[in-house]
Amino acid sequence: MTSQRHEADAMRRAIELSRRGPANGVNPRVGCVILDAAGRVIAEGWHRGRGTAHAEVAALDDLADRSLAVGATAVVTLEPCNHTGATGPCSEALIDAGVGRVVYAVADPGASSSGGGDRLRAAGIDVETGLLADEAEANIRPWLTAMRRGTPFVTVKWASSLDGRAAAADGTSRWITGPSARADVHRRRAEAGAIAVGTGTVFSDDPSLTARDPDGKELSEQPIPVIVGRRSVPRDSRVLAHPASVIEYPSRDLRGLLQMLAERDIRHVFVEGGPALASAFLAAGLADDVLVYIAPTLLGGPLTAITDLGVRTISEQARMRFDHIELLGDDVLLVARPLSPNTLPTTKEDD
Known part of the structure; x- marks a missing residue:
């Protein structure tokens, strides 16, 4: 025995x-x-x-x-x-x-x-x-959550300076964090079934949304790109060359988006931005995990990593708890989990 x-x-x-x-x-x-x-x-x-x-x-x-x-x-x-x-x-x-x-x-x-x-x-x-x-x-956990709930597990990610800025005043943001943090992001992208951004991010950054190794080579596992917003993706956008077929979702109904992705057997969605889309998921109480990569730098200015969440007073704050803290080169990764789904009013994501 x-x-x-x-x-x-x-x-x-x-x-x-x-x-x-x-x-x-x-x-x-x-x-x-x-x-x-x-x-x-x-x-x-x-x-x-x-x-x-x-x-x-x-x-x-x-x-x-x-x-x-x-x-x-x-x-x-x-x-x-x-x-x-x-x-x-x-x-x-x-x-x-x-x-x-x-x-x-x-x-x-x-x-x-x-x-x-x-x-x-x-x-x-x-x-x-x-x-x-x-x-x-x-x-x-992502798979179990998706199976028990019927909708994908949602990870909301952003990178910011110490003062919470996602970009400089002129909109430039490459690169706030260092290579170790960026490599960690790509590893996590590869572990998700889909990667979601707003159309504003597509217009401003023209991202490829692929998961790549430190040498820039595409990894064998790739998330499906999901573009959320009412503007059409320009036909010359780099994301349209993604090895997986792009999903364009011309709506602000995030719960409907998650239901649609569940019907496509997607268990985990990695929300990368921009600030408006990330804030919309947070305000709607749809984030299961929050990943924040913080660089030891200061930017100042108006371009914060998260926009208005509808918090009018301190008693309405959406409390979280830390699950993981890790030093990645000069940067710090904070992984937090909401204590409970919040009831904040939904904000708008990228148009």
């Missing part, structure tokens, strides 16, 4: 393995470790993306001999699925393999894919849930 220590170590390893899979797809990152009766690791697997073997099946395929699965313990970051999609149900694969015990961290919130735990129990397999649940949830 495997010990709790062996299973906890295996779960940490499974979480680590899961991060090898793509972050911006319709499926979650999942890892699986198989232990023998003595608690030794005999196989590992992770999900490599839509249409490929799920983590449990990948781990079973990693066994030197399939007979080793009989009576073994499978430690999985997410409840084994119980439906047939692009691949078959992992619950049945574990049952057919003769696994004796399954430990998973987080229940699958999917309406069609959940129920694997109950199916395993019905087959006489010992099932334990909740091991290192907090760590596993944090690892796939």
